[in-house]
Amino acid sequence: MRYVTAAAGGVLALALLAGCQKAPKEEEILPPPKIVKTIPADANPLRKVYEAEELGPEVTLGELTSDPAASNQMSLYVKSGGAKIDEFVAWGPYEEIAPGAYIARGRLKAASLPDNDDQVLWLDVAGSPKANREDFKVLTGKALRRKDFPDPDKYYTFQINFDVNEAFVFELRTKYLQKVELWLDWTSLELAQ
């Protein structure tokens, strides 16, 4: 009986094998891959950080300095009077972004501030449409004062929201309005959610 069962099994196996070999090609096509519709939480679609110490001398003034409190432990340092009044100390990167809503940020530390409420620094977003690079414009900006830097030993992060409705070549700029000590750690750009 055991022999009969084994023989029957063998015949069945042969039949299945034969069946597989004769299967029409249409049945061998693999199912389509599953489409993942949700973006994984760790896959931020766009957040770029521009370390001030990596921008390069062609788009910065001042000098690089080590700072344990800074990202990369390095910052761009401008001593008091190290730039002219109304001069930009960092600008660029002249990168193209698509139409959308964005958040620009800058992390800075400032000291030797005047004892009043005057503007000491100016952050802005500027650039030109990709289709018309001659059409330079300042999209939006933010003035910083002594009260924005309550502790001269700490970095503070400032945020600017802006929209573009066409392909745009942007830059994030830091302007020197008073003779202060300035440490620029980084700027960044991300999509507003």
Ligand SMILES: [Ca+2]
């Ligand atoms: Ca840095």
